[in-house]
Amino acid sequence: MQVLVDELKSRTEKIKLGGGEKARKLHTSRGKLLPRERIDRLLDPGTPFLEFSQFAAHQLYGKDEVPAGGIITGIGRVSGVECVIVANDATVKGGTYYPVTVKKHLRAQEIAQQNCLPCIYLVDSGGANLPRQADVFPDRDHFGRIFFNQARLSSEGIAQIAVVMGSCTAGGAYVPAMADESIIVRKQGTIFLGGPPLVVAHKWIIKIDVTTEPTEPPLYPADELYGIVGDNLKRNFDVREVIARIVDGSKFDEFKAFYGDTLVTGFARIFGYPVGIIGNNGVLFSESAKKGTHFIELCCQRNIPLIFLQNITGFMVGREYEAGGIAKDGAKMVTAVACANVPKITVIIGGSYGAGNYGMCGRAYSPRFLYMWPNSRISVMGGEQAATVLATITKDQRAREGKEFTAEQEAAMKEPIVRRFEEEGSPYYSSARLWDDGIIDPADTRLVLGLSLSAALNAPMKKTHFGVFRM
Numbered sequence: 358m359q360v361l362v363d364e365l366k367s368r369t370e371k372i373k374l375g376g377g378e379k380a381r382k383l384h385t386s387r388g389k390l391l392p393r394e395r396i397d398r399l400l401d402p403g404t405p406f407l408e409f410s411q412f413a414a415h416q417l418y419g420k421d422e423v424p425a426g427g428i429i430t431g432i433g434r435v436s437g438v439e440c441v442i443v444a445n446d447a448t449v450k451g452g453t454y455y456p457v458t459v460k461k462h463l464r465a466q467e468i469a470q471q472n473c474l475p476c477i478y479l480v481d482s483g484g485a486n487l488p489r490q491a492d493v494f495p496d497r498d499h500f501g502r503i504f505f506n507q508a509r510l511s512s513e514g515i516a517q518i519a520v521v522m523g524s525c526t527a528g529g530a531y532v533p534a535m536a537d538e539s540i541i542v543r544k545q546g547t548i549f550l551g552g553p554p555l556v557v558a559h560k561w562i563i564k565i566d567v568t569t570e571p572t573e574p575p576l577y578p579a580d581e582l583y584g585i586v587g588d589n590l591k592r593n594f595d596v597r598e599v600i601a602r603i604v605d606g607s608k609f610d611e612f613k614a615f616y617g618d619t620l621v622t623g624f625a626r627i628f629g630y631p632v633g634i635i636g637n638n639g640v641l642f643s644e645s646a647k648k649g650t651h652f653i654e655l656c657c658q659r660n661i662p663l664i665f666l667q668n669i670t671g672f673m674v675g676r677e678y679e680a681g682g683i684a685k686d687g688a689k690m691v692t693a694v695a696c697a698n699v700p701k702i703t704v705i706i707g708g709s710y711g712a713g714n715y716g717m718c719g720r721a722y723s724p725r726f727l728y729m730w731p732n733s734r735i736s737v738m739g740g741e742q743a744a745t746v747l748a749t750i751t752k753d754q755r756a757r758e759g760k761e762f763t764a765e766q767e768a769a770m771k772e773p774i775v776r777r778f779e780e781e782g783s784p785y786y787s788s789a790r791l792w793d794d795g796i797i798d799p800a801d802t803r804l805v806l807g808l809s810l811s812a813a814l815n816a817p818m819k820k821t822h823f824g825v826f827r828m
Contacts, residue, residue: 358583361731362798368785372411372424376448384448389523389545392429392444395479399442404434406442407808409465409795412788414457424449426457430465432812435477439812441469444479447523452482454529456492459500460791466506468794471725472700473816475516476507480532480546481523507535521546572629576607579800586799588732590708596621596636596666599706603627603803609634612652617644622652624661628807630814636666637707641716642673643686649716650826653693657821662700662810665718668707670739672716689826690716698821700813703727704802705784705793709735720792726809727793728802729784735792740778744771 373393375381384391390398400406413426427449433442443465445452454462469476485493485500493500511517519536525548533539533548541548585598601607604625611623619639625632633656635649656663672687694701694716703717703724714735718724729735737743748767755762780786784796797805 358586358588358732358799361588362583362800365731365796365798369411372415375424375446376450380448387545389447389481391448392446392479392481395522396429396431396433396442396444399435399477399479400433401435401437405804405808406433407431407805407812409468410461410788410791410793411795412785413461413791414455415785415789417457417789418455423455423457426461427452427455428458428461430461432468432474432808438475439815440475440477441465442477442479445482445523445529447481447483450483450486452524452529453484453486454482454493454500455486455489456499457789457791458486459493459503460498462503463498463506464791464794466503466510468725468812469515470506470510470513471816472812472814473515474812475518476510478517478519478532478536480519480521480525480529482526482529482532483524484526484529504531504535507532511535511537521548523547570605570626570629572626573606575602575604575803577602579603579803582799582802586706586730586732590668590732590734593639596638596668596706599666600625600634600636603806604632604634605629612655613648617642617646617648620645620649622648627664627803627810630807630810631661632664632806632810633661634664634666635717637669637713637717640670640673641687641690641713643678643681643683646672646683646686646690646716650689650693653690653697654823657697657699660699660818662702662813663697663718664806665701665703665724667703667705667709667714667717667719667733669710669713669717670708671711671713687712687716691722692824692826694718694722696821696823698819700725700810700816700818702806702809702813704797704806705729705733705735706799707733708739709733710738725813728795728797728805729787729793730799730802731784731796733784734782735784735787736778736782738778740775740782741771743778744774747771747774 396406408431411425414423427446429444429446431442432439443462507517517536519533519539521533521541523545525533530548579602582599582602585594600609604627609623609625619642621636621638623634625634633652672683701718701724715722720727748770752762787793788796
C-alpha cells in the first residue's frame with residue numbers, strides 16, 4: 358500500500374503544476390497568479406481545500422495532456438462560509454473546455470446544488486475547445502448546461518459569484534454574465550460578450566437538524582491502514598479495523614453484530630458529526646442485505662448521514678441462495694440505498710464489483726461524494742472471472758460447431774481480456790472519467806469525510822419515502 362500511496366502523491370504533485378513550464382512562465386509574465394495560488398489567497402488562512410477529481414482527463418486524450426481537465430474544483434471556506442470553488446487553469450490549453458472539463462464543471466455545480474453551497478468562479482478561459490466542439494457544444498450535458506445550472510442555482514437562492522481574472526471569451530463570457538455578482542480584475546480581466554450585470558447576492562441561512570459533539574481523534578494512527586488493507590485485494594481484512602481508524606475515539610456502536618456478519622453496520626461520529634457506517638466484510642448474503650436495509654431505514658428515520666465503505670464482490674449466487682430469495686433481498690437493499698435522502702458518502706476501499714456496487718451506493722445511486730483509495734478496483738467483475746466466462750462461452754460454441762478449443766488458444770484469448778479489465782478497473786481510469794470525486798490517501802480518509810460531512814449538512818434533509826419492498 359505504501360508504494361501505491363507514494364505513486365499517488367507523485368502523480369498528484371505533477372498534476373498540480375498544471376500546464377507546461379513555458380505556459381506557466383507566459384502566464385506569470387503577465388502579472389497573473391497561477392490558479393492554485395488564486396485559490397490559496399481566496400480561502401480563509403489555515404483552512405483546508407477539499408479538491409475534487411484531480412485526475413480528470415488522465416490519459417484520456419492520448420498525447421494531448423490536459424492536467425486535472427484544465428479546471429480546479431473543490432470546497433473551501435471563504436469568510437467563514439463553505440463554498441464550491443471553480444477555477445479555470447489558463448496554463449492548460451488556454452483554459453478551454455474539453456468534454457471532461459465540462460463534465461467536471463457540471464459535477465461541481467451538482468455538488469453545490471445538493472449541498473446548498475455558494476459558487477465562486479475564478480474565470481480565466483477561452484471558452485469551448487474548438488477542435489472538439491462536437492463533443493462540447495450541442496448536447497444536453499454539454500457547455501450550455503453550465504449556464505442553465507447557474508440560472509437554476511441562483512433561483513434556488515444559492516449565490517453565484519464570478520471573478521474575471523483573465524480572458525473570458527465566447528461562451529465563457531456567460532459565466533460572469535449570469536452570476537449574481539461579478540468582479541473583474543483591473544487590467545487583466547476581459548469579457549468579449551458584454552459586461553456582467555451586478556445583482557445583489559441572496560443571503561440565506563439554513564438550520565440543520567444534526568447535533569454535533571466535541572471531537573476526539575481515533576485511538577489508532579491512520580497510517581496503520583496501509584498495513585491493514587494492503588494492495589492485494591485477495592487478502593481479507595476486517596473493515597472494523599478501518600472504522601476504528603477514522604471515527605471519533607474509535608468508538609463504534611455496532612448494529613446486529615452477529616447477524617448477516619458479512620456486512621458491518623453501526624453508529625459512530627466523525628469530527629463530532631453522527632454517522633451510520635455500512636462496510637463490507639465479504640460477499641452479501643440475504644441476511645446481510647436485510648440487515649443493511651433495516652439499518653438504512655433507521656438512519657433515514659433519525660436523519661443520520663450514511664457512510665459506505667465498499668469492498669464488495671457482489672451478492673451471493675447459486676441455486677441454494679436463489680431459492681432462498683437473494684434476488685428480492687438484494688433488491689430490498691438496492692431500493693433502500695436508492696430512496697435514502699440523507700447525505701450518502703461512499704469510499705471504495707477495495708473492490709467494487711457487479712451489483713455489489715449498487716447495493717453499496719455506487720455512482721449511479723447519487724452519493725453526495727464518492728472517493729477511491731489507490732488500491733481499489735471497479736468493474737462489472739474481476740478480469741480473471743470475465744476472461745473465464747468469455748472463454749467458456751467460446752469453448753461451448755466451438756464444441757457445438759465440432760471444433761477444438763485448445764488450452765493454448767484459451768490462454769491466448771484470456772490474456773488480453775485480463776489486461777484490459779485490469780487497466781479499466783484502475784482508480785486512475787475511473788478518476789480520469791469522473792466516475793468518482795477523487796483518489797485519496799487512506800490516511801486522509803477521516804479528514805476527507807469530515808470536510809464532506811460539513812459541506813453536506815449545509816442542505817436541509819428531505820424526508821425519505823421508500824418504494825415497495827418485495828417480501
